[in-house]
Amino acid sequence: DTAVSQTPKYLVTQMGNDKSIKCEQNLGHDTMYWYKQDSKKFLKIMFSYNNKELIINETVPNRFSPKSPDKAHLNLHINSLELGDSAVYFCASSQELSRLGLQTQYFGPGTRLLVL
């Protein structure tokens, strides 16, 4: 069974469109994340979310919004897509970030987004 799954695997769309990427984890984790990996392979955190708190990287444009229908899902919605949004988006999950620090993160297979 896949621990962290994402759909779609590939997404090709036009500038200005709105799209969503879905993420599900079956590990029973409390915290989920979204990362963006650009063409230079830098992996940057966009959001962290548990049932209590959404933490947003301040560099993320407000066109990006995470939506969590329940603890096992964290979807990423993107409005008004731009060329610079083209990247690989990874979802991840872990036990709750606590005073013990960051726990092991398990990543989904990634969604390759290409904006034309």
Add this chain to the structure above:
Amino acid sequence: RKEVEQDPGPFNVPEGATVAFNCTYSNSASQSFFWYRQDCRKEPKLLMSVYSSGNEDGRFTAQLNRASQYISLLIRDSKLSDSATYLCVVNARSASKIIFGSGTRLSIRP
């Protein structure tokens, strides 16, 4: 100075060699450290956590040097399957402070 820095490589070494990478970090409040590996067009996967006293997992040894603010990864008796990009991860407790290094590419040749 970048928050987390890695030598991008590529390191090209023969099978059986020993290879070591370092990763420096700037935030002295960092408390969690990891090494992940990422294969081409795949997701990152945990290789090992890095503990204060240093830790070993088979052919892999991780060290933390808080005074000089770096972590290291040593791979002994390298295998062809070790070819990948190795990412260091540093966290200063807050989720907004999960910082991945840009990765070190390792290529093992027969």
